Amino acid sequence: MALNGFLDIELSVKNPADLGAFWERHGFVRTADGVYGTTERPTVMTIKEGDHRHLSAMHFSCAAERDIADTAKRLEELGVASRITSTTLECTDPVLGHSIRIDVGAPAPLKESGPRTGNRPGERTRWNNRASSLDPSRRRPPRRLGHVVLGSPQIEKSTAFYFEGLGFRISDQFVGANGTFGRVETDHHNLLIHRARVGYLNHYALEVDDFDAIGENGTAVMKENPESHIIGVGRHLLGSNLFWYMRDPSGNMFEFFADMDHINDDEHWANNVRRTDWGSPDAPAPVEAWGPGPNEAFIAVPDIEEIAQARTKRGLA
Ligand SMILES: [Fe+2]
16 A cells, blocks of 8 residues: 555645635635644645745655555655655655655544535525625635646656555556546545646645635635636636636646545456547646636646756756
8 A cells, every 4th residue: 555645735835825825715714833734634735935836745645554664665666766654654756856755644634524415406495595605704715635637747757656656556647648637545646747848836726615615615715816816717628627726926836626526446447438539649638527618827837948058957857
């Protein structure tokens, strides 16, 4: 066995105070200096100052001490050095350059979001009351970090690191292994790593309770800054999640998502559902089951040259 949880991330940005204040206004609490989370999960993201925006660390959990030693061995076979104690492994992503930490443990459990009434033809469960989404006191902030999407200029090496080394399980794959969706929890994906000219953080994704909660949280961000909108709302093809993509005040794309596919029978998924030939080698794969298709704001990375220069300075691809 390998990893069992994607716990939190560290983002490095030029304006950490602005980004922290943004997330404090949009549902997180500051639980320590530079650390933001919820009462259930006090660390969802750590925000640090950096010379360019990038993902600077990923934090995972694994079930047992044995997993630490096994992971270190698999990494060594790939030529990736790690520092281990019985309960912690630390290493560096060999392509993208961010830190990886694994601790023996598990993600903190989440409370159920509670029953929600609604009215569908033939199934009326909300009687004599307005929809709860109309009550502003019932704002439901993000619940957890779900996944990140990373671009890699050395996709084969990156894919080997996450899937053979760290032990991610493959959920779906683009044709030619140009992009791979992988999971360490039951989510369809905690990671998508795809081919890109420059290593970069494509987006981080925060899970909310449901479709209404995507609308509620996204609208609150839009009211502050209408230009934060990128694409949404819609439902993805791979992972099935409902999405709304926006840009944070540091220039990172982020996603509010809900209702992703969950997998607890690896064999069934691999044999009956998984695709490994998604898209075409010559064109971007479709992303939406319904809703807007990828637009310029979703595909283009406006600051990619700045990221490329900063990475070159650090000796990274
Ligand atoms: Fe996403």
